[in-house]
Amino acid sequence: MASCRVRSSSIGKLTIIILNCSAIKAASKELERIDNVFYTYANGTSGLIDPEGIERLCSDMEVDHTDVRVLMLAWKMKAEKQGYFTLEEWRVGLKALRADSLSKLKKALPELEKEVRRPSNFVDFYSYAFRYCLTEEKQKSIDIESICQLLHIVLGSQYQAQVDSFVEYLKTQNDYKVINMDQWMGFYRFCDEISYPDLNNYDPELAWPLILDNFVEWVREKQS
Amino acid sequence: MGSKVIEFNEGWDYLQRGITKLKKILDGTPDAQFSSEEYMMIYTTIYNMSTQISPNYSQQLYEKYGEALKEYIKSTVLPSIAEKHGEFMLRELVKRWANHKVMVTWLSRFFNYLDRWFVSSKSLPRLSEAGLVCFREHVYQEVNSNAVACVIDLIDKEREGSQIDRALLKNVVDMFVEVGMGQMEAYEMDFEAEMLADSGEHYSRKAASWILEDSCPDYMVKAEECLRMEKERASHYLHSSSEQKLIEKVQHELLVVHAHQLLDKEHSGCRALIRGDKVEDLSRMFRLYHNLPKGLEPVANVFKQHVADEGKALVQQAEDAASNQQGLNGAGAEVGLVLVRKILELHDKYMGYVNGCFMNHSVFHKALKEAFEVFCNKSVAGSSSAELLAGFSDNILKKGSSEKLSDEAIEETLEKVITLLAYYSDRDLYAEFCRKKLARRLLFDRSGNQDHENSFLTKLKQQCGGQFTSKMQAMVTDMTLTKDMQTNFEQYLGSNPNIKPGIDLSVVVLKTGCWPSYKSSDLNLPEEIVKCVEAFKGFYDTQAKRRKLSWIYSLGTCNLVGKFEPKPMELVVSTYQAALLLLFNDTDRLSFSEISTQLNLTNEDLVRLLHSLSCAKYKILIKEPNTKTVQADDNFVFNYKFTDKMRKIRIPLPPIVDEKKKVTEDVEKERKYAIDAALVRIMKSRKVLSHQKLVMECVEMLQRMFKPDIKAIKKRIEDLITRDYLERDKEDSNMFKYVA
Numbered sequence: 035m036a037s038c039r040v041r042s043s044s045i046g047k048l049t050i051i052i053l054n055c056s057a058i059k060a061a062s063k064e065l066e067r068i069d070n071v072f073y074t075y076a077n078g079t080s081g082l083i084d085p086e087g088i089e090r091l092c093s094d095m096e097v098d099h100t101d102v103r104v105l106m107l108a109w110k111m112k113a114e115k116q117g118y119f120t121l122e123e124w125r126v127g128l129k130a131l132r133a134d135s136l137s138k139l140k141k142a143l144p145e146l147e148k149e150v151r152r153p154s155n156f157v158d159f160y161s162y163a164f165r166y167c168l169t170e171e172k173q174k175s176i177d178i179e180s181i182c183q184l185l186h187i188v189l190g191s192q193y194q195a196q197v198d199s200f201v202e203y204l205k206t207q208n209d210y211k212v213i214n215m216d217q218w219m220g221f222y223r224f225c226d227e228i229s230y231p232d233l234n235n236y237d238p239e240l241a242w243p244l245i246l247d248n249f250v251e252w253v254r255e256k257q258s
Numbered sequence: 259m260g261s262k263v264i265e266f267n268e269g270w271d272y273l274q275r276g277i278t279k280l281k282k283i284l285d286g287t288p289d290a291q292f293s294s295e296e297y298m299m300i301y302t303t304i305y306n307m308s309t310q311i312s313p314n315y316s317q318q319l320y321e322k323y324g325e326a327l328k329e330y331i332k333s334t335v336l337p338s339i340a341e342k343h344g345e346f347m348l349r350e351l352v353k354r355w356a357n358h359k360v361m362v363t364w365l366s367r368f369f370n371y372l373d374r375w376f377v378s379s380k381s382l383p384r385l386s387e388a389g390l391v392c393f394r395e396h397v398y399q400e401v402n403s404n405a406v407a408c409v410i411d412l413i414d415k416e417r418e419g420s421q422i423d424r425a426l427l428k429n430v431v432d433m434f435v436e437v438g439m440g441q442m443e444a445y446e447m448d449f450e451a452e453m454l455a456d457s458g459e460h461y462s463r464k465a466a467s468w469i470l471e472d473s474c475p476d477y478m479v480k481a482e483e484c485l486r487m488e489k490e491r492a493s494h495y496l497h498s499s500s501e502q503k504l505i506e507k508v509q510h511e512l513l514v515v516h517a518h519q520l521l522d523k524e525h526s527g528c529r530a531l532i533r534g535d536k537v538e539d540l541s542r543m544f545r546l547y548h549n550l551p552k553g554l555e556p557v558a559n560v561f562k563q564h565v566a567d568e569g570k571a572l573v574q575q576a577e578d579a580a581s582n583q584q585g586l587n588g589a590g591a592e593v594g595l596v597l598v599r600k601i602l603e604l605h606d607k608y609m610g611y612v613n614g615c616f617m618n619h620s621v622f623h624k625a626l627k628e629a630f631e632v633f634c635n636k637s638v639a640g641s642s643s644a645e646l647l648a649g650f651s652d653n654i655l656k657k658g659s660s661e662k663l664s665d666e667a668i669e670e671t672l673e674k675v676i677t678l679l680a681y682y683s684d685r686d687l688y689a690e691f692c693r694k695k696l697a698r699r700l701l702f703d704r705s706g707n708q709d710h711e712n713s714f715l716t717k718l719k720q721q722c723g724g725q726f727t728s729k730m731q732a733m734v735t736d737m738t739l740t741k742d743m744q745t746n747f748e749q750y751l752g753s754n755p756n757i758k759p760g761i762d763l764s765v766v767v768l769k770t771g772c773w774p775s776y777k778s779s780d781l782n783l784p785e786e787i788v789k790c791v792e793a794f795k796g797f798y799d800t801q802a803k804r805r806k807l808s809w810i811y812s813l814g815t816c817n818l819v820g821k822f823e824p825k826p827m828e829l830v831v832s833t834y835q836a837a838l839l840l841l842f843n844d845t846d847r848l849s850f851s852e853i854s855t856q857l858n859l860t861n862e863d864l865v866r867l868l869h870s871l872s873c874a875k876y877k878i879l880i881k882e883p884n885t886k887t888v889q890a891d892d893n894f895v896f897n898y899k900f901t902d903k904m905r906k907i908r909i910p911l912p913p914i915v916d917e918k919k920k921v922t923e924d925v926e927k928e929r930k931y932a933i934d935a936a937l938v939r940i941m942k943s944r945k946v947l948s949h950q951k952l953v954m955e956c957v958e959m960l961q962r963m964f965k966p967d968i969k970a971i972k973k974r975i976e977d978l979i980t981r982d983y984l985e986r987d988k989e990d991s992n993m994f995k996y997v998a
Contacts, residue, residue, distance in 0.1 A: 174980055214976075214980050216986060223991055240949060240950070241949030241986070241992045241993075243972075244972040247972070
């Protein structure tokens with residue numbers, strides 16, 4: 035047995051190493067579990083969770099697949115393609131949520147929602163929601179029908195009245211067939227800044243997107 | 259004199275006698291005067307008394323001086339003034355003032371030594387000053403309010419027409435000024451303020467009654483006269499500083515207080531004067547109001563309103579006439595020409611006012627401009643104002659114009675049209691219509707005079723910039739080039755007789771891009787015409803290799819000889835019509851579908867074509883059945899019996915497209931590009947700019963060509979954002995950044 039004087043620092047290092055080892059072991063165990071959940075829903079051939087997998091996931095979590103929390107989950111994962119989760123994205127998301135099982139994931143949803151709805155995060159989430167729906171490469175705008183659905187999902191609970199009115203307008207007008215990012219973001223600013231339904235502080239001389247100028251005109255005409 | 263000490267009483271006694279003598283002189287006693295000896299004695303006495311070492315009587319002398327004056331004032335001056343009234347009192351006052359000045363002068367001379375030494379060492383007022391102060395405190399203070407009232411009374415009497423002693427008033431006023439001893443306070447506070455207040459009241463009363471009784475012109479004449487008189491009054495007997503204040507006061511009472519009532523008088527006010535063309539009265543109105551701050555604004559507003567109303571009435575007239583004629587085509591086009599002519603006349607008339615009775619003042623130029631902008635941009639019966647104006651200038655420039663003007667008159671009228679153009683916001687639309695009409699004039703040889711065309715383009719360029727006129731200028735040049743080309747072509751044919759087509763052909767070569775775009779269809783040409791086309795193609799290839807010719811048969815003209823039974827006739831028709839008629843060289847009768855197959859035209863074109871030859875004025879073809887419109891199952895027979903009293907007739911083919919719609923669309927598109935270009939240019943140089951500023955600068959940049967719609971600009975901004983030229987600032991959604 036080699037006699038060696040073990041200095042306290044080396045003991046410290048040793049301890050850290052030992053602890054790290056267990057942490058790593060624990061972490062790798064967690065990752066294993068996360069991956070396991072992933073593979074439950076992934077498509078065998080592609081190695082991704084595809085729309086069908088997401089539907090099953092949703093049903094297991096007992097949320098509707100058009101529920102906003104699914105979108106929030108995608109945001110947390112920074113998922114790039116609508117309807118698909120890669121393994122990497124899945125890991126990022128579930129790790130951040132500290133969920134390594136289906137039940138933990140389900141339990142994490144209310145917390146996730148609160149986090150997203152925080153004003154500092156919501157704008158980011160809102161713009162993410164738009165980008166997430168751009169399916170084609172070089173696509174810059176989204177058709178009216180999809181926008182209406184998206185509006186309901188993302189803003190419906192917070193700004194129901196404005197969303198309902200704007201959706202009605204979008205469906206009746208003929209000037210625009212698609213909505214672009216600038217107009218999308220403009221609408222959130224509108225909900226956030228403009229008092230509704232009186233619209234008293236709306237000034238069309240400012241840089242509001244033209245579609246909102248037209249929307250306001252339409253609302254005012256209806257009110258009179 | 260020696261160094262004898264003079265006792266005070268002794269000395270004073272002696273002096274007193276001198277003073278008494280002085281008073282006698284002042285009172286006008288004849289033969290009273292000082293000899294030089296007496297004068298010297300008095301002076302020396304005082305000198306001695308104030309230089310002797312002890313007792314030194316400087317102080318007492320000084321006091322005595324003041325006392326002497328005071329005593330005189332109290333005993334003689336005041337009473338003499340007080341016992342008189344009115345004008346007499348003023349005279350007395352003036353006399354006593356003059357006397358006082360003389361007295362002070364003499365006494366100062368006597369007591370002069372004091373002035374030199376004693377006064378300054380004791381920091382006392384100088385003798386002359388002390389003397390004036392004496393008067394001021396003992397006379398002036400007592401009598402001035404009376405005097406003021408008197409003066410004002412006299413002024414008012416003069417205003418009512420009486421003659422007054424102006425010299426007296428001048429003297430009184432001078433006294434007020436002098437009493438101030440360098441300061442104008444006495445004059446201003448004691449006299450001027452009262453005088454101004456009184457004048458104000460006087461004219462306030464007058465104005466109140468005149469405004470009710472008099473017509474506007476009469477009132478103005480009176481006002482002008484009053485102002486003239488007051489000015490004269492001021493220059494005759496008031497201090498110069500009062501003139502301005504007096505005039506302002508009077509102006510205020512006469513012109514400002516009742517301005518609205520005066521100008522708005524129903525039958526004689528500003529509006530009525532303009533309507534009645536009362537140039538002299540309007541000139542007077544201008545003169546009266548132009549010095550007042552913002553005085554001309556109400557007048558200019560009435561002027562603007564009147565001109566705008568007259569203009570609107572003209573537009574309404576045209577609108578009504580057009581609806582009677584059912585639109586502006588054909589006979590209705592006359593309505594448009596009449597309207598423009600009347601607008602030009604209106605402009606001449608009221609510009610005359612601006613230059614004449616309104617003395618070319620900028621306020622009125624502005625009013626005229628704004629008035630014209632109100633109605634010049636109104637459309638009539640669906641035709642935009644730009645189109646109507648273009649129709650008018652086209653009419654002037656074409657041959658056989660309905661206007662029948664001399665060369666000078668043409669130039670003048672064109673000049674006026676361009677001046678009028680400044681009031682139109684859709685200048686680019688006007689230019690585009692002009693281009694279309696110019697093309698027609700040039701291509702169908704309807705242009706009156708090359709010089710007028712060029713001069714018109716030069717004027718248009720000055721008004722709107724080169725980008726408008728460069729295309730049109732190129733078109734005019736093309737016509738010259740084409741003539742040369744034609745000469746060369748004929749030479750070419752001369753030296754190559756075998757390719758001669760046997761028909762005279764003249765070709766106009768248009769440079770793509772500067773001419774309007776024309777549609778042409780794939781017409782099946784008759785043999786004869788094909789030969790012509792081939793011949794020219796061959797020639798052109800020798801002139802300009804690498805250039806491609808596109809033939810526009812829809813614009814061509816053909817002269818045919820029709821061998822009709824009664825007599826042969828020359829028919830001037832379009833190429834399309836010629837192609838159709840030549841089919842009948844081989845057969846007498848053709849059905850619609852046969853013609854259609856042979857010519858290869860659209861049904862729409864064919865119907866139009868056949869209509870012009872069988873259902874219009876000249877029936878070259880007989881249609882079976884003889885209904886009013888052409889149907890697809892009709893048959894057509896050559897009308898051998900056709901004739902007309904003329905030997906040569908032109909058979910018109912009306913154009914299909916209402917060019918109005920296309921022109922408007924083209925211009926809209928151009929505007930989009932222009933707005934885009936302007937926005938990019940601005941953002942490129944500014945890098946970061948707020949929304950409002952961007953819109954403002956964009957409008958300014960484009961205003962020479964057209965007035966951009968704010969919504970259109972917004973839309974273009976959004977488009978530029980989508981195309982990644984601009985982006986919205988992340989912090990402030992109202993700011994835009996240029997994306998390099």
